[in-house]
Amino acid sequence: MSRKTLTAVNPANDQVLGEHEMLDDAQLAEKLDQARSGYAEFRHLPLADRRQRLTALADLIDQHQREMAEIIAHEMGKPFHQGIAETQISSAIVRFYADNLESLLKPQSRQVEGAQKAEIVHDPMGAVLGVMPWNYPLYQVVRFAAPNLAGGNVCLLKHASNVPGCAKYITKLFHDAGFKEGTFTWLPIGSDKVEGIVHDPLVCGVTLTGSEDAGRAVAKIAGDAIKPSVLELGGIDPLIVLDDADVDKAVELAVNGRFDNTGQSCAASKRLIVERPMLERFTERLIDRVQTMRIGDPMDGDTEVGPMSRKDLRDDLHAQVQRAIKHGAQLETGGEVLDRPGAWYAPTVLTNVAPGNPAFDEELFGPVASVIVADDAEHAIELANNCRYGLGGTVVGQDVKRAEQVARRLEVGMSFVNRPTTPFAELPFGGVKESGYGREQSEYGFGAFLNVRTVYIAES
Structure with missing residues (x-):
């Protein structure tokens, strides 16, 4: 045998x-x-x-x-x-x-x-x-x-x-x-x-x-x-965009935090929680940026998004996106299996995501960003902590002291201000709750x- x-x-x-x-x-x-x-x-x-x-x-x-x-x-x-x-x-x-x-x-x-x-x-x-x-x-x-x-x-x-x-x-x-x-x-x-x-x-x-x-x-x-x-x-890490954030910087941080490693990271910025005054500008620029991301051969130095690791995981992700849409999420770009050999999935942005939606409650392990609106910073903290996971979290804002105050209230193992969750040899890595x-x-x-x-x- x-x-x-x-x-x-x-x-x-x-x-x-x-x-x-x-x-x-x-x-x-x-x-x-x-x-x-x-x-x-x-x-x-x-x-x-x-x-x-x-x-x-x-x-x-x-x-x-x-x-x-x-x-x-x-x-x-x-x-x-x-x-x-x-x-x-x-x-x-x-x-x-x-x-x-x-x-x-x-x-x-x-x-x-x-x-x-x-x-x-x-x-x-x-x-x-x-x-x-x-x-x-x-x-x-x-x-x-x-x-x-x-x-x-x-x-x-x-x-x-x-x-x-x-x-x-x-x-x-x-x-x-x-x-x-x-x-x-x-x-x-x-x-x-x-x-x-x-x-x-x-x-x-x-x-x-x-x-x-x-x-x-x-x-x-x-x-x-x-x-x-x-x-x-696992993790469904929040990235909170405060109303004083530089919108271009916020978008780049969100893209880097969400789509690095084709979104296949426990500590990726999966929920983008945006204060209402910033919502329209942030979402518009995020969609534009995601639509222009370079998808291609992982060995090509210009590639930003490669294939997912396996077809079964790609198919599971697509099923989650479809369920999210059925539960009220708005598909802004992506949301499709690419027609080519391999485990390819289009970089995706979902809006109108709220608690109770799979894109809010579940870990989407792939290139999918969920945009969530917060009435104010207090509401953003409430949304961020409304999660069974607690790995990492990011707060983006120009008033660093205010951003730090928000970051310190996140129920996570790692809080970052103006940077996505990032491993450093000198800093402990790990989470709380079901993370x-x-x-x-x-x-x-x-x-x-x-x-x-x-x-x-x-x-x-």
């Missing part, structure tokens, strides 16, 4: 790029045994050696950014120049942990009654399983792997099934940097194997980026195994799967 395979298909033209054999049960068990041996060795690696390997990994990502961006473009359709940007934030995250390794792991002294010495230390605990999505194939992996490797844990990667070429190339980068098999291990498996891996005694926790349904399933598995989890799930829990990046993304241990030595 032939083994199951992971098949990569170019969403721009339906071309099959390659097939990668999945692990059978015996091979999976062997990989886990390698990780057991790898952890026993790696956890004792001197910090200077860990830092050297992290620095080498960051250097390799920078050196091979074009190759990585090309594989990403071919396997999931991200425009090449956006793939380059993905490699740049990825190497920045790795460097953050390389540069701050000693301070992150430095024992913290406490003055405690009766103690000759009292310290808080961070110890590795085993292997962390990362269940990663296709939309940012490198960044998401680095986001979970870099802090865990810095802390002495080893990493197991279960990547999305439609980007096996990305997973293979990423693994090579880690191995070439010195994080050998057993320290960083790609597991080409299906989601049906996740539960067994989480229950393996070696595994100390699991982190997932994906849908809320997948998050619920993984959280239940981790809870049953009494192991920690970190979840970064998940836990944080990645920065020092707050460091200790989720480390043992925070008390060491107390009594006075003699």
Whole structure:
């Protein structure tokens, strides 16, 4: 009987790029045994050696950014120049942990009654399983792997099934940097194997980026195994345009925040909430801008919108748009499947969107912007927070103090003023409500799967 395979298909033209054999049960068990041996060795690696390997990994990502961006473009359709940007934030995250390794792991002294010495230390605990999505194939992996490797844990990667070429190339980068098999291990498996891996005694926790349904399933598995989890799930991020905003700047921020990565981002600006005095000018210019967006080959440097990652996801999005229209949304531009091979969808603007409409209540994971009118700033905040998600949010306005006051009242994990939600190595990334829990990046993304241990030595 032939083994199951992971098949990569170019969403721009339906071309099959390659097939990668999945692990059978015996091979999976062997990989886990390698990780057991790898952890026993790696956890004792001197910090200077860990830092050297992290620095080498960051250097390799920078050196091979074009190759990585090309594989990403071919396997999931991200425009090449956006793939380059993905490699740049990825190497920045790795460097953050390389540069701050000693301070992150430095024992913290406490003055405690009766103690000759009292310290808080961070110890590795085993292997962390990362269940990663296709939309940012490198960044998401680095986001979970870099802090865990810095802390002495080893990493197991279960990547999305439609980007096996990305997973293979990423693994090579880690191995070439010195994080050998057993320290960083790609597991080409299906989601049906996740539960067994989480229950393996070696595994100390699991982190997932994906849908809320997948998050619920993984959280239940981790809870049953009494192991920690970190979840970064969906989002319907608001972008509030205040009545004093520069309209051209607001439109560009909205376009960048909504249509980057062809709209396939959890933290995309999906709901554009506009104060009524700005509505007509903003909407008119937004429609004009979206109608002139360059749709084309992801490898073309002028392309702004590529194909969606898969046809089934494109068809799901189109069905959501049609339901939104039936519930009263006005289609201003787009809203159609493009007649060409691949998973193409026209950049779309919907207006007359309000609570109760699918375009307001549901995550539309693709190139669709929903314009929502607010009577004033207070109403805009109410609309923004009327959401089961809480990942990121943006406020656009020329009075920065006023914009900041609005941004601070958003029920989200990340508030931005005059910039769409953007990852920075130095800032924590994560959400609240059904957008998940836990944080990645920065020092707050460091200790989720480390043992925070008390060491107390009594006075003699």
